[in-house]
Amino acid sequence: MSSIRIYNARILTMDAGTGIIDNxxxxxxxxxxxxxxxxxxxxxxxSYDREIDAKxxxxxxxxxxxxxxxxxxFLRSFADDLPLDRWLNEAIFPREARLKDGDIYWCTKLAxxxxxxxxxxxxxDMYLKPYEIAKATEESGFRCVQVGGMNxxxxxxxxxxxxxxxxxGKNPLTSYMFGYHAEYTCSKELLEGLSKxxxxxxxxVWGHNSETASEVEGCKERYGLTPTEFADSLGLFDNGGGxxxxxxxxxxxxxxxxxxxxxxxxxxxxxxKLASGTAPIARLLERGIGIGIGTDGPAxxxxxxxxxxxxxxxxLAKLREKDASAVDADKVLEMATAGSARAMGLxxxxxxxxxxxxxxxMIDLSKPEMRPLNNxxxxxxxxxxxxxxxxxxxGGKILYEDGRFNIGEDPEVIYNEVDKxxxxxxxx
Amino acid sequence: MSSIRIYNARILTMDAGTGIIDNxxxxxxxxxxxxxxxxxxxxxxxSYDREIDAKxxxxxxxxxxxxxxxxxxFLRSFADDLPLDRWLNEAIFPREARLKDGDIYWCTKLAxxxxxxxxxxxxxDMYLKPYEIAKATEESGFRCVQVGGMNxxxxxxxxxxxxxxxxxGKNPLTSYMFGYHAEYTCSKELLEGLSKxxxxxxxxVWGHNSETASEVEGCKERYGLTPTEFADSLGLFDNGGGxxxxxxxxxxxxxxxxxxxxxxxxxxxxxxKLASGTAPIARLLERGIGIGIGTDGPAxxxxxxxxxxxxxxxxLAKLREKDASAVDADKVLEMATAGSARAMGLxxxxxxxxxxxxxxxMIDLSKPEMRPLNNxxxxxxxxxxxxxxxxxxxGGKILYEDGRFNIGEDPEVIYNEVDKxxxxxxxx
Numbered sequence: 031m032s033s034i035r036i037y038n039a040r041i042l043t044m045d046a047g048t049g050i051i052d053n054x055x056x057x058x059x060x061x062x063x064x065x066x067x068x069x070x071x072x073x074x075x076x077s078y079d080r081e082i083d084a085k086x087x088x089x090x091x092x093x094x095x096x097x098x099x100x101x102x103x104f105l106r107s108f109a110d111d112l113p114l115d116r117w118l119n120e121a122i123f124p125r126e127a128r129l130k131d132g133d134i135y136w137c138t139k140l141a142x143x144x145x146x147x148x149x150x151x152x153x154x155d156m157y158l159k160p161y162e163i164a165k166a167t168e169e170s171g172f173r174c175v176q177v178g179g180m181n182x183x184x185x186x187x188x189x190x191x192x193x194x195x196x197x198x199g200k201n202p203l204t205s206y207m208f209g210y211h212a213e214y215t216c217s218k219e220l221l222e223g224l225s226k227x228x229x230x231x232x233x234x235v236w237g238h239n240s241e242t243a244s245e246v247e248g249c250k251e252r253y254g255l256t257p258t259e260f261a262d263s264l265g266l267f268d269n270g271g272g273x274x275x276x277x278x279x280x281x282x283x284x285x286x287x288x289x290x291x292x293x294x295x296x297x298x299x300x301x302x303k304l305a306s307g308t309a310p311i312a313r314l315l316e317r318g319i320g321i322g323i324g325t326d327g328p329a330x331x332x333x334x335x336x337x338x339x340x341x342x343x344x345x346l347a348k349l350r351e352k353d354a355s356a357v358d359a360d361k362v363l364e365m366a367t368a369g370s371a372r373a374m375g376l377x378x379x380x381x382x383x384x385x386x387x388x389x390x391x392m393i394d395l396s397k398p399e400m401r402p403l404n405n406x407x408x409x410x411x412x413x414x415x416x417x418x419x420x421x422x423x424x425g426g427k428i429l430y431e432d433g434r435f436n437i438g439e440d441p442e443v444i445y446n447e448v449d450k451x452x453x454x455x456x457x458x
Numbered sequence: 459m460s461s462i463r464i465y466n467a468r469i470l471t472m473d474a475g476t477g478i479i480d481n482x483x484x485x486x487x488x489x490x491x492x493x494x495x496x497x498x499x500x501x502x503x504x505s506y507d508r509e510i511d512a513k514x515x516x517x518x519x520x521x522x523x524x525x526x527x528x529x530x531x532f533l534r535s536f537a538d539d540l541p542l543d544r545w546l547n548e549a550i551f552p553r554e555a556r557l558k559d560g561d562i563y564w565c566t567k568l569a570x571x572x573x574x575x576x577x578x579x580x581x582x583d584m585y586l587k588p589y590e591i592a593k594a595t596e597e598s599g600f601r602c603v604q605v606g607g608m609n610x611x612x613x614x615x616x617x618x619x620x621x622x623x624x625x626x627g628k629n630p631l632t633s634y635m636f637g638y639h640a641e642y643t644c645s646k647e648l649l650e651g652l653s654k655x656x657x658x659x660x661x662x663v664w665g666h667n668s669e670t671a672s673e674v675e676g677c678k679e680r681y682g683l684t685p686t687e688f689a690d691s692l693g694l695f696d697n698g699g700g701x702x703x704x705x706x707x708x709x710x711x712x713x714x715x716x717x718x719x720x721x722x723x724x725x726x727x728x729x730x731k732l733a734s735g736t737a738p739i740a741r742l743l744e745r746g747i748g749i750g751i752g753t754d755g756p757a758x759x760x761x762x763x764x765x766x767x768x769x770x771x772x773x774l775a776k777l778r779e780k781d782a783s784a785v786d787a788d789k790v791l792e793m794a795t796a797g798s799a800r801a802m803g804l805x806x807x808x809x810x811x812x813x814x815x816x817x818x819x820m821i822d823l824s825k826p827e828m829r830p831l832n833n834x835x836x837x838x839x840x841x842x843x844x845x846x847x848x849x850x851x852x853g854g855k856i857l858y859e860d861g862r863f864n865i866g867e868d869p870e871v872i873y874n875e876v877d878k879x880x881x882x883x884x885x886x
Contacts, residue, residue, distance in 0.1 A: 103830075106830065107836035107837045107841070110787060110840060111782065111836075112782060141826075144826035299773075302776060302777055303782065305777055305782040305784070308777065332836070332837075332840040338766070345770075346730070348731060348732075349735070352733050354541050355539045359539065396869070398571035399575070401534070402876050404534060404535045404880060405536070408760070409534070412538060412761065413534065413535070413760045413761030415765075416845040417844040417845040441824070445824075445829050445830070449830050
């Protein structure tokens with residue numbers, strides 16, 4: 031049984047808003063939070079494997095990355111500044127087709143490293159080779175919810191069912207949800223099959239949804255319905271789920287999101303870099319629709335940085351609404367932590383409280399961009415960066431601390447293996 | 459005479475595009491670059507005060523922050539998520555009025571710390587108390603070009619002339635340019651006086667320009683001219699200069715920018731957070747108008763982070779143009795380094811070459827977001843962050859290295875003094 035005690039901390043639990051416990055203590059027992067509160071009420075009944083003086087720094091829930099394709103790290107900065115169709119067809123697809131067994135394992139490990147530096151403690155990952163992804167994240171100690179990316183060209187209903195059964199309930203760090211890539215890459219029959227599968231297990235379903243205006247137009251031409259309406263008409267959302275991106279949702283789409291309790295995973299960095307547009311976050315909030323924040327993959331974003339995404343979530347909403355008060359920092363921090371966690375089914379990792387998973391980070395408040403401490407939430411959302419992440423803990427285990435990784439593998443080995451993956455494709 | 463030799467470096471000079479010298483060496487002599495090139499051509503005639511193994515990391519010109527109000531650090535996160543008029547009138551102005559002698563000295567030092575962590579080696583600073591700013595930056599070893607922020611309520615022609623004469627030519631780290639706050643805060647007579655002053659010295663003039671749509675409308679109502687047309691009609695731009703923000707420039711305004719050789723200092727972070735709008739960067743580039751990038755002040759942005767500004771410069775342009783290929787990474791990196799330097803009159807600090815000022819940074823290429831090294835420029839612009847800045851050198855002196863500051867003052871002292879500044883205003 032492992033245990034850690036962190037004392038002399040400011041604690042932002044996100045459990046009831048953004049109030050902060052001063053001079054707080056948090057202890058862990060195995061992968062859970064055992065005690066959380068002020069130091070004077072702490073039960074001092076036992077010893078710990080390690081005690082850490084937080085020196086007044088901030089403990090808070092880790093960020094959860096609600097949409098990503100981790101394994102695409104090998105394509106970072108390989109094909110930027112291109113229109114979306116050329117980017118996909120000329121740069122991405124031919125290289126993904128050349129991936130060999132084991133490649134995604136290494137590329138996922140590189141992504142995990144970056145997540146940890148950004149205070150991300152879990153990701154919602156849609157990519158190829160689910161067993162390689164699970165191996166990479168489990169070995170690293172990282173929490174990963176995988177989701178199907180089935181389409182007409184890869185994956186299948188049979189494989190999704192296998193993965194659903196094999197990747198749920200085996201390792202506490204790993205889970206799996208049903209999903210489809212997007213309406214425009216899936217036949218109606220395939221989606222009907224997925225709906226049956228979801229009903230069989232009473233499970234939610236996720237997919238890319240309304241990322242671009244042309245995607246919505248194409249769906250309307252094919253079916254006379256928006257992507258949300260079409261998916262709902264097939265019963266895909268009968269047990270909940272949600273959509274990534276959701277830049278172009280109609281009010282009727284939002285009715286469906288509300289009625290089915292669907293979540294939006296917003297990806298402002300990717301939507302910006304690919305010139306897709308700006309999601310209607312203020313309106314979604316107004317309607318009470320659950321929102322998480324994701325980075326999307328490192329080939330489109332190109333980084334896996336929740337601080338960038340948080341600033342963009344509020345900033346782009348302010349631009350869209352022409353209102354500097356739109357989507358304030360408290361709401362954004364809620365989305366990046368508890369909002370994403372709930373979208374991903376990680377209800378045990380949404381906030382910091384006793385009995386919840388010890389998935390948390392320490393923010394260094396002694397960096398210049400964090401001073402003065404006029405408002406810590408606003409500092410985090412408006413001036414925070416990766417440089418402020420001092421420690422990242424997943425399931426009670428410290429995986430990143432003061433710039434050093436504790437993920438069972440030397441970073442240089444990971445870098446070299448990923449170099450080999452992209453190096454083998456230079457001839458394309 | 460001080461000297462440093464940095465070897466085993468990748469060097470991005472920005473001198474002729476974004477090509478990289480592998481296995482490069484850079485040496486300094488006092489505040490200048492003495493040698494820069496491949497290791498095999500290096501003259502090995504003398505010893506150095508210090509030799510640094512760059513271990514393959516990247517040397518490049520420091521970023522220059524082309525618009526800021528450094529001393530506003532005390533107001534960071536004090537008043538966010540407010541409409542612009544309430545932000546200014548209720549939150550900012552009453553507190554600025556309470557600043558005491560010495561306050562801006564400390565608040566500027568806090569800003570310098572943050573600049574250094576973000577790889578910024580010089581700033582173009584418009585704020586109160588120019589002598590305090592000069593003292594703070596010179597003591598820190600930081601390069602600062604100050605610029606007048608004269609308006610109907612503060613500063614004056616006499617003071618600007620005094621500062622112009624006192625702050626130019628005395629300390630190699632410090633210079634001063636003429637400037638006005640904005641058309642809407644200055645009477646016509648005041649601007650006419652500034653034009654005379656600029657003509658007397660043959661000097662360029664800078665001001666806030668077309669930051670919001672309402673600013674442009676107001677100027678048209680008052681004078682039948684845009685802010686650019688109006689300033690130009692008074693002869694303010696006869697010796698060059700430029701404008702901050704420039705979100706709402708007409709084609710005719712751009713004609714004036716072209717004709718007078720004016721620079722745009724774009725501030726995408728601030729324009730986003732205050733919901734002001736998105737500058738026409740793609741069009742400005744197309745017309746060959748010089749562009750620098752600035753953070754604006756820490757009360758509006760709220761951070762002083764060139765990596766955020768670079769991503770926003772390209773990202774918002776892509777959204778505005780609905781084109782993922784708009785304003786590519788090479789152009790953005792050029793703006794943040796040489797573009798800003800030229801705008802600020804720092805032609806000796808624009809690129810890395812022998813004889814130029816040794817204002818440079820080292821980027822840690824061993825961070826996960828920098829791997830693989832498919833394209834270093836794109837890595838910097840699309841996935842770079844403060845966490846990647848390993849070393850910041852200004853005028854041949856290392857001011858920041860591996861998280862530690864060398865600015866002649868303990869960070870904790872600076873933090874405490876800034877806490878006192880804002881602490882004395884909690885009653886407002």
